[in-house]
Structure formats: C-alpha cells, structure tokens
Amino acid sequence: MKDKTTICNLCGAVHFNVVEDSEKPFYVLKCIRCGLVFVDPVPEPSFLEAHYDADYYADWMGPQQEKRLRMWRKRLDTIEKRSPKGRLLDVGCATGTFLQLAQKNGWEVEGTELSPYAVSFAKNLLNANIFCGHLMDAGYEEASFDVVTFWHVLEHLSDPMRYLQEAHRILKPSGLLVIAAPNVNDYIMKISYRIVKRRPLKLFFRTDREIHLFHFSADTLRLYLNKTGFRCTGIFPDNGITEPSKRVVHAVGVALYHVTGLRFFNALEVHAIRV
Numbered sequence: 530m531k532d533k534t535t536i537c538n539l540c541g542a543v544h545f546n547v548v549e550d551s552e553k554p555f556y557v558l559k560c561i562r563c564g565l566v567f568v569d570p571v572p573e574p575s576f577l578e579a580h581y582d583a584d585y586y587a588d589w590m591g592p593q594q595e596k597r598l599r600m601w602r603k604r605l606d607t608i609e610k611r612s613p614k615g616r617l618l619d620v621g622c623a624t625g626t627f628l629q630l631a632q633k634n635g636w637e638v639e640g641t642e643l644s645p646y647a648v649s650f651a652k653n654l655l656n657a658n659i660f661c662g663h664l665m666d667a668g669y670e671e672a673s674f675d676v677v678t679f680w681h682v683l684e685h686l687s688d689p690m691r692y693l694q695e696a697h698r699i700l701k702p703s704g705l706l707v708i709a710a711p712n713v714n715d716y717i718m719k720i721s722y723r724i725v726k727r728r729p730l731k732l733f734f735r736t737d738r739e740i741h742l743f744h745f746s747a748d749t750l751r752l753y754l755n756k757t758g759f760r761c762t763g764i765f766p767d768n769g770i771t772e773p774s775k776r777v778v779h780a781v782g783v784a785l786y787h788v789t790g791l792r793f794f795n796a797l798e799v800h801a802i803r804v
C-alpha cells in the first residue's frame with residue numbers, strides 16, 4: 530500500500546495500492562476507496578505535448594483511414610439515434626475527421642484539441658471553430674451544445690473531473706454526453722497478451738506510443754457521471770477498434786458480454802444525459 534499526498538481525481542481519497550512500479554518515478558495507482566486507476570505523478574506537459582506530433586496521427590490518416598471513416602460513420606449514426614441534430618462539440622477532436630462527417634450531415638460543429646499540429650490540420654479541413662487548448666479555457670456559453678463527445682480522450686487528460694464538470698456546464702439540459710475510453714478490465718486482452726507475448730500487458734510504458742494517464746472501468750466512469758450531474762443511460766462495448774489483432778480479442782469480449790453481461794472487452798462507450 531502506498532500513502533501519498535496525491536488526491537484521487539474521482540473521490541478525493543488519499544490512499545492507494547500500487548498497481549505498477551516498473552517505470553519509476555511514475556507509478557500506476559489504484560484508489561482504495563473508489564477503484565480509480567491512474568498514473569502518478571502526471572508527466573510534464575512538455576513530455577505529453579511532444580507525444581502528439583505528426584507521427585502520432587500518421588497511421589490514422591494513412592493505412593487506417595478507410596476503416597476509421599467507417600468507424601466514425603457508425604459513431605455518428607449512434608448519436609443521431611439519440612439526439613436531434615444541433616450543436617455538437619468534439620473534445621479532443623484530433624485532425625477533425627469526425628467533425629467533418631458530422632458537419633456534412635447537417636450538424637453545427639466545434640472542436641477543442643491540445644495538439645497544435647492537429648488543430649491546424651482540422652482548421653484546413655473544416656469550416657468550424659477549433660479551439661487549441663483545454664476545454665475549460667475555450668469559454669463556451671453555458672447550456673449551448675446538444676451533444677458533447679470525448680472519443681478516447683478522457684484517459685489522456687490530467688484532470689478528467691474538471692473536463693466533465695465543464696461538459697456539464699456547456700451542455701443543454703437533457704443534452705447528450707458520449708465518452709469512449711479503454712476498459713481497464715479488458716481481461717480477454719490481458720490474458721491473450723500474456724499468452725502471446727509471455728509477459729503482462731503494462732498500463733504505463735513511457736516508451737510506448739499511447740500514454741494513458743487514467744484507466745477507467747464501467748464503475749468508475751459511472752461514478753464520474755454521477756458526481757458531475759449526468760444520468761448514465763448505457764455502457765456498451767466501443768466498436769471503434771481498427772487493428773486486426775485487437776478486433777479479434779475485442780470480439781471475444783463482446784460475445785462474452787452478450788452472454789454473461791460481464792464487461793471484459795477492450796473499450797467502453799458510455800452514454801449520459803445532462804440532468
């Protein structure tokens with residue numbers, strides 16, 4: 530057990546178990562009270578910013594582009610079944626592919642993004658305001674959006690609570706919030722990785738391509754929503770995985786979910802209504 534001055538972003542507790550300590554001085558901790566898993570301390574902003582350069586987006590816009598376009602169409606379909614068309618904000622919009630699709634389908638779109646590279650790309654692609662910086666600094670009007678989306682973004686942020694509070698402020702009453710994030714309880718993936726690679730799948734690897742600061746479960750995401758004024762309406766498998774090996778593992782997890790209700794698949798898609 531590790532006692533630190535660190536405070537849990539979700540419940541405010543200060544006692545944690547160490548999940549990983551192989552990348553010191555960084556630890557992966559699990560809150561004893563609420564179960565939130567996160568990296569501590571948060572790496573320097575300069576380290577994180579350098580991570581989201583042109584290389585980070587290269588695969589998405591190259592070999593994966595067609596598959597990713599199909600994925601975005603499905604995601605937009607899901608939203609259009611649950612919300613009338615109106616103003617949509619994509620938080621962490623990356624290079625703007627989803628917003629472009631939504632705009633073509635008649636949505637009034639805006640985006641925020643931390644990567645200056647991605648912002649300039651999205652601005653060239655879209656006739657829309659893309660704010661470069663944190664959501665809280667964009668100064669959007671209260672209750673001004675019908676839909677706010679976080680597509681695999683929350684796990685990259687250093688303060689998810691603050692972001693969700695701001696999403697609540699800027700959404701209209703009964704507005705739709707959609708979050709997709711990796712599932713920390715991706716046990717099918719963990720087992721498969723261990724069998725194939727003969728070592729455990731780490732949550733935090735400084736040299737890895739993806740730096741995730743938070744690792745959510747269905748339970749911790751639901752708690753976040755309760756604490757920030759949302760009513761969770763569903764937690765489903767997120768089918769936005771494009772890598773073939775991960776797709777197979779995810780499909781096994783999804784099949785298990787349909788039979789048993791256990792959420793052991795790779796990624797979660799959460800829908801919530803602003804109360």
Ligand SMILES: [Zn+2]
Nearest residue numbers: 537540560563
């Ligand atoms: Zn906690």
